[in-house]
Amino acid sequence: MNEEVQRLKTFEHWPHTESSHPGVTPIILAADGFHFCPTPQDPDTVVCFFCDLQLGDWERSDDAKAVHRKLSPNCPMVLGLPCGNVQKVNNASTKLEDDAPAHMRLENVLARKATLLQAVTALETSLEDARRQIVDAIHARKKLQQEAAVLASGMKTRKND
Ligand SMILES: [Zn+2]
Missing domain, CATH: 1.20.5 (Single alpha-helices involved in coiled-coils or other helix-helix interfaces)
Structure with a gap:
């Protein structure tokens, strides 16, 4: 799951839309290290491939990158440090919000x-x-x-x- 392209593929049945949850889109989540790990109890749980942080129960105003940074401040994905992450080529659609x-x-x-x-x-x-x-x-x-x-x-x- 160190490849952003592979992580992005896991979001095929992501339950939220970009208009309802603009801060937790598959593109944002995959770029920030997360892949989709839904369970019947937690249908919108994602996991960071590096720090194993599990996040879910997303609300409309949630910002995945901000929560990642807050709860796992030393994760190299948060710090933008090399950690084996393979970024998706031609990432123009990923907004650099931060x-x-x-x-x-x-x-x-x-x-x-x-x-x-x-x-x-x-x-x-x-x-x-x-x-x-x-x-x-x-x-x-x-x-x-x-x-x-x-x-x-x-x-x-x-x-x-
Ligand atoms: Zn992480």
């Missing part, structure tokens, strides 16, 4: 970006150090070669004496 999860996602992305940037800066610094060491080593080798050449020519000169 931009809080998107906002949190953005903060999450920015935090990761800052961490990566720090890592890149640290790498650049050590690369610069390594470059300097290589340059020093090349200079040292040249110097040694020159000294060796001087010594060799000195020995040759002495031999020829």
Whole structure:
């Protein structure tokens, strides 16, 4: 039930209509992680695939996303965090009534970006150090070669004496 498309399919016999219950439509519920689990006693019960929150007895003014957030504030579906949820492609019909999860996602992305940037800066610094060491080593080798050449020519000169 981690796929929104599969969750949406469970709502085939959803007892409410969009006009009577605009905050608990199959599209809203499936997008928020819920699938339909009706029982004879609870004909409109839905369950979040991640946090197992069960909700039902919907009233006309109920807002599924708000109730999910209130009763299960740490659910990654509420927070908009990665949790194996596969979103429906082309979600244009899902209204973004609340931009809080998107906002949190953005903060999450920015935090990761800052961490990566720090890592890149640290790498650049050590690369610069390594470059300097290589340059020093090349200079040292040249110097040694020159000294060796001087010594060799000195020995040759002495031999020829
Ligand atoms: Zn949940």
